[in-house]
Amino acid sequence: MPPVLKTKSLQHEKFGKEPSIIEKDGDLQIKRSPSSPQGGPKKRSAFEDLTNAKQSQAQILITKRKGGKVVNKKTQKGCIGQEALQNNENRKSTGSKASQDRLDNAKEKSPKTPEVPEEKSDAVAKSAEVQPTPYEDVDEENLNDPFLNAIYAKDIFDYMKEREMKFVLKGYMEKQPDLNIEMRAILVDWMVEVQENFELNHETLYLAVKLVDHFLSKAVCMRETLQLLGSTAILIAAKFDERCPPCMDDFLYICDDAYQREELLAMEVNILRTLKFDINVPVAYRFLRRYAKCARANLETLTLARYICELTLQEYEFIWESASKLASSCLLLALKMKDLGGWTPTLQHYTGYQFTDLHSLMRRLNLLLYSKPNERLKAVRYKYAHKVFFEVAKIPPLDVLNLEEQLKLNNI
Structure with missing residues (x-):
């Protein structure tokens, strides 16, 4: 017999005041989760450019004059004249015949310029011009906000992915x-x-x-x-x-x-x-918020992915899945359920997973949504069935045959 957990005041009457909870929940989304698709706090640039990249030319000239000696115009002309006379004497000593021989040898030994085929050169030029950026830089717009640490965002999540191997x-x-x-x-x-x-x-x-x-x-x-x-x-x-x-x-x-x-x-x-x-x-929820931002997903789509991901917490068979892969699969399934597209090059770049890497996990997650809920395990489904969470628990899962067709098409 499983143990009966003793508890106090853990009733679901907390959803009584809907407007205040909705307002508070929205505040929490903005306050506690600046990386969410809805955006974080108001952007504010706290620091100016602290480098000396904008140093004026006058200051540069002053520093150069301080470091070297000022050359007089008369001495400069005198030096130039002495060099010209010395060059003329050297030319006379070499002789006209020797100079002519050197010119002839130089003409013979000079390499011919290789002829580049026109087709090849045109192809190289077109590839250099037409080649697009493979992914979108999702952190570029937040570089001026010091609170979002956008310049370190990708490095942070790459480090978290490396730490996943330690917690298998x-x-x-x-x-x-x-x-x-x-x-x-x-x-x-x-x-x-x-x-x-x-x-x-x-x-x-x-x-x-x-x-x-x-x-x-x-x-x-x-x-x-x-x-x-x-x-x-x-x-x-x-x-x-x-x-x-x-x-x-x-x-x-x-x-x-x-x-x-x-x-x-x-x-x-x-x-x-x-x-x-x-x-x-590393936990899946942190990766999920990051990847939803990379996908430009709205709050409702993110909440649906959160619901799928939170259902896996109770399932013992998902404990050995890596957090980043689980978050990627939940987001992709949510995008498919909302008919919002598939796995873009931007998501592939930031997650490190290709579309084919998520096939099997997507199937298992969709079957989890199809499974009949346990009567003793209602907390997650009851939580996400409320309008505070857009009632995403009531969204029907993908049809199995429809999901298999989408996986076979592999049309990203």
């Missing part, structure tokens, strides 16, 4: 004698409710689930401490990602005082030591 997960449930896949899904469903009630960032939820999976892959956990593991993982993720994380008493309260403060602190130390304090795990 494999199946671990066979190592847990007292847990099963259903218990993990129930725990994640409860963590989604906690994230909603505390109004935490979605990055906090994704990171907390990653911490749970990585801890369970390295340590044994019993079912009576599974909820303690989940709440402590949210506490650590909130400290890592939130500006104002909830206090410890809040986590004890949502667990219905089933655990003591000392147990929560001991679990926090245990998780950090087991993971060697390396908790900066």
Whole structure:
């Protein structure tokens, strides 16, 4: 029997005041997520050009005069005259015959200019003129805003993709004698409710689930401490990602005082030591916001991709998928469901994945949308069925045959 998670005030009455939530949600999208397709704060250039590239020519001339000596015109003419006389004497000493021989030899040895075929030269010129830019620079428009760090954006996400190789997960449930896949899904469903009630960032939820999976892959956990593991993982993720994380008493309260403060602190130390304090795990949500911006997707399309991606948190079979590939597949499936095109060269450049690399994962995600929801796992579907999230949970998935036709066409 799976454990019954004790909880307090985790009801869905939080959606009672629609206008205030919509206004607050919109504010959060702008305030907390400057990389979203809706844009970030108002652009403001905080610094001027701090280089000396605009140095005047007068200053350059002054510095040159300071470094060297001023040459007098008379001495300059005298030097030129002496050089001319010396050259004339050298010419007379060489003799007319020798000079004529040198001219003849130079004519014979001078290489002929190669004739370039007209067709080849025209092709090279056309290729140089017509060759377009393969992708769009999505960060160019934000270079003047120091708060967006657009100049470092691509390097940051390339570094996150490199770190993915360090956090590859494999199946671990066979190592847990007292847990099963259903218990993990129930725990994640409860963590989604906690994230909603505390109004935490979605990055906090994704990171907390990653911490749970990585801890369970390295340590044994019993079912009576599974909820303690989940709440402590949210506490650590909130400290890592939130500006104002909830206090410890809040986590004890949502667990219905089933655990003591000392147990929560001991679990926090245990998780950090087991993971060697390396908790900066790349999560799919960060990649998803970045790739949606590269695709110029609107907020509704991004929310649909978020819904698909958040459904995978409860599924054990998706834990070994890399975060960047999962985000790419969710965004591509959302674009197909909204009939907004396919995988563009810009997305291929920034994600590093080709269209064919996402085929199998897209099929699995579409089947996940088709699957009948579990009666005990309603948090994600209920959350995204509300009008705050554009009711994207009610959008029907792609027809399987239609999806297969689009994959075969491979018309990007």
